[in-house]
Structure formats: structure tokens, C-alpha cells
Amino acid sequence: MTTIRVLTEAHLRAAVGLGRDELAAVAAVFPLVSAGRASMPPIMRIDVPEHRGEIDIKSAYLPGYAGIAVKLSAGFFDNPARGLPSLGGLMIVLDTETGVPVAALFDNGYLTDVRTALAGAVASDHLARPDATVAAVLGAGVQARLQLEALRLVRPLERAVVWARRGEEARRFADEVGAALALPIAVAASPAEAAAEADIVVTTTPATEPLLDASMVHPGLHVTAVGSDAEHKQELAADLVAAADLFVCDRVAQSLRLGELRAAVAAGFDERRAVELGDVIAGRAAGRPSPEAVTVCDLTGTGAQDTAIAALAVERCAARGTGTTIDA
């Protein structure tokens, strides 16, 4: 008999968000991954072609963590026609010492949104110019907003720029998010225009053709790409990856398969030039080489990041007695 804590999105929104402790929790796992200390198998994927759906499963064991998260992410692209969001998901946490289930987190993808935004902030913290004050986001969805919000944990943003494929979405984003975050947000007419204005660009789209190329970046710019997480996606042109003074990613093997390294290496980029963010954080690899350098970071998302945010959420909810407990 064991007791399992069942948590809903509402419980989890109340427990964790874009705070400094969450940022530190997510940052802490990058060095473990890059040092090979995580046990993190490749992503498992179940295709559901009849419903334009896919389920991705990520997990990681991290030494020293009390729990192991297993995350199921669902993307079902006929859902909007039913009035449901395309993306969802949940996490299960197992006890690291016994494998016994500890908690079920029915977060509908909220924790993924949070850890992805925090990972973006970690990347900019280590790679963007220290004096960066202007951020651009490509894409005008939830993740674009969270990226701006998380960036403020690491840089004192003075203003932002947004570009989206549909101009009206970008305008709505500028109005709503600008008001909510008390941040002036301008609308750019193109990715190039957005990048020209910014010290930091974060790409948050499901693009399958590059949005940014080498001609659109300027000295001192840092670019973080969080959109690509599948073989057919790409946000950055191969020439931008090649032109960058430093190319960083969360996990080389995964970026080669699902991220921006895929197209770049196909175009001739030497993958040995790719550095893992965890090695930069740990001081095992150099970060930004100069104020004028162009740096690029590709984040495909790792099970280690899920384990980090889930561990924190479960710890807080357990301490507060949040959720429904089930004896099983």
C-alpha cells in the first residue's frame, strides 16, 4: 500500500511558476546532463495518424533527486476543431529509491511550459550580453509570453519586440502581454526587423522552414531557439548556426535528431563545434566569447528538466498538503 498524490493544473499553477527557485532548479540539471550523470533515454514517440496525434514520452533519472518524472506530452492537431487545445500532457513521479509511484501531475502541459521558459532564461543568463535590455520573440503564443516573463529573472528588460506569422496575433500579443507585464512591446513586420531591434531573440514557433538566417543577425546578438522538437521542424537557417561564434544546445544528441543541429550538420556544420549548455554552466566550456559575438542556443527540452520542475512541484504540494491522496 502506498499513498499517491494526485495534482491538477490548478494545484500546480498555485505551487510553481516563473520564480527564482524554479529557475535555479531548472538550471541545476544542465550540468548533470552534460556530465553524463543523468540516465536519460531517447524520447519515445507513439504516432496516432488517424487523429493527427502524437504522444512523446520523456524521462530522466538524476542522482540525488528523490523522484523520477515520466512525462507524457500529447499533440493532437484535430483538437481545436473540437474546442480542445492541441497540446496537453501529464507527469508521473516515481520514488527514486523504490520505483513506487509518488504523484500524478495532471498539468495539461503547464509544467512543460514553465520549465521551457526557465530553460530559455538559463540560456540567456549564460550567453546573452550582460547589458542586454531588449528581447524579441518570434511567435505570439503562450511560450512567447512565458519566455519574456522568464527573461526578466536574468536581464532587466526595458522593452520587447514581437513577430508572428499572423500580424493580428502579434498585435494582440503586444497589447495584452505588454499590459500584463508592464513592458513596452512593439510589433515587427518580419523576423529580420525583430532581430535588428534586439539583444536577445527567442524563437518559439512550430516552423518547418527557417525564420532567421545569418543575414539577419548583428554583433552581440544572442538567439535561443525553443521551437524545434521534431525531425521536420526548423527555426534557424543552417548558415546562421554556422555563422554563430558559439553554438550551444541542451543536448547534442537530441539537437542532432530533433533540433537545429539536424539541418546545420546536413549542410556541413561540424557537430564537434556544438557545446552543451551544462558544460558552459559548469565552467567546463567557455560561454560568450566577446561582447560582439553572435551566440545561438538550441533547446529541444529534456526529461531532466521535467524531473527538476516536477520534483519541486511535488515537494511543495506535499509540504502544503495540496491535492488528492489515493491509497493504492
Place this chain on the structure above:
Amino acid sequence: MTTIRVLTEAHLRAAVGLGRDELAAVAAVFPLVSAGRASMPPIMRIDVPEHRGEIDIKSAYLPGYAGIAVKLSAGFFDNPARGLPSLGGLMIVLDTETGVPVAALFDNGYLTDVRTALAGAVASDHLARPDATVAAVLGAGVQARLQLEALRLVRPLERAVVWARRGEEARRFADEVGAALALPIAVAASPAEAAAEADIVVTTTPATEPLLDASMVHPGLHVTAVGSDAEHKQELAADLVAAADLFVCDRVAQSLRLGELRAAVAAGFDERRAVELGDVIAGRAAGRPSPEAVTVCDLTGTGAQDTAIAALAVERCAARGTGTTIDA
């Protein structure tokens, strides 16, 4: 907002067991798998070396099924010293059309035990002699008992034989299970002696060295191996696989990696001789060639079997209003 049904082992034991409907549900998925109609990625495995643990994740999408099960199986081999079972697990069921979570089944591995036993019965139903009445089990654990119980759904057993590495376990099994099932069960001194007595042998051990070889089988015998599910396990000697008139398995790719085909092919067995059970069930491949033939079936266990039993469990529990419902 969605409603998720949370079910415990007690709920699930009350809902599904070794019945004819369950047998039919498990049998139905083999032809789908063998026809390539299931979307079933390779098993995902997370190693937890510090605690002698591993987590295996299986899943399958089956066209026409309302749910997709994702199963987490945990094996943590320091648990007995803590008074906990080594093996555990749970399943999550997602809606096939939307990917939305439908149910969490905290079954502690019960559903795996049931579907494994039923899969064994399906194999014997299609491969053992129609007049088989004597079954032998190697191993004296829960699965050995369930295999005998499930076999009775497909053959009128008159008696059984048990062998286990530890003789006292075999004697306890013969007494307890014999009484519970009202079935005479004799204890054999060796795997060879057990096989000599039987029409059907089911091997249910975590053996890493073969228990049965070609010298131990006799004309008309059917052998089902359910123990091996990892690269280091093996119950059947390569010469037995080679000597069999028919070698069947649930999934060739998986048996090659984790099951009895691994060692057999390494010893020269031509994997093209392996037939999938689903093809036998569907009539696409021949079953037992003659009453005197020796047949072997290796079951490594598939996510499709998990989806089948989970679907039935959730359907029944929903119809009866069993479990705790959570709005998430």
C-alpha cells in the same frame, strides 16, 4: 477541464481477471501487431543503478481502441530488504482521439500479471495439442500460478507439475496452488523431469542461463517462455529453439532483442523461421504442424497487450462508476 478516473489495485482486481472476455481481449491484439497496424515503439528504459532499479515504459496505439495505454513497470531489486515487492507499475490511459488523459491505473503490476498469463493461454490455445491435459510450470511465483489458471480457459487440465530452483518453494506452490485451483500438482526434481511429464511447459523465471534444452523435450510438447524480457535473460537453450518444428513469438523484433531469439540467432538460428503469434491467430501463418511436433512460443510482452487489458478495465470501471474521479 477533463475528468480522470483514478483506479487502485483493489478496484482493478475487482474489475478484471482471468476470464473469457479478458482472454478474447488479449487475443485480439496479436493479429493487429503482426499485421503492422499497431503503432508500438521500442520499450523505453531508464536505469537507476544506485538502487538496482529500472523503469520500463511500453505503449501502443491500436486502431479502433478508444484508449492508448502507457505502462510504467518498475523493477527495484533492493526493495525486498525494505519490505517492498521488487516489481511494481502503473498505467495511464489517454483518449485515442484527443490525447487527453482518461484514467490512471495504479495497479502495482496486477494488469501486467493478468495479460501475461492470458497471452500464455492464447499461445497454448493456438499451439498446444488439442488433447493436452498436463501442464508444467518452471518457477513457483505469482506468474506460474496465473499461467496454470489461465491455461484452464483453453485446455481441460487434469494435473500439473512444478519445478523451481528452490525445492521448498515448489513444494509450497504445489500445496497452496493445488488446493486453491483444485488441481493435482506434483513437484519435479528438474526442468527435464517436469517437461517429461507434460503436454505444455510454461517457463516463468528470471533465468539468465537456459533451463530447458533440446534433449529435454518430447514429441507433441508445446513450450511457452514468458520470463525473458531483457538482454541478459534466457530460459531456452538455442538448440531447443533450433530443434523446434515451429518457433513462434509475440513480436520478432522484440524477441531478437530481449527474448529467446537473441541467443538462438547468435548461435545460428535463421530468424526468418520465426513466426508471429498474431499471424498464426489470423491464419496468415500455419500453427502446430502435426500432433507430434515440438512447438515453442516466446512471449516478451507488448504494449498492445497492455492497451487491450487497460481498455477493458477502464471500460468496466467507468460503467460501474468505480474509482475516484478528478477534474483536471
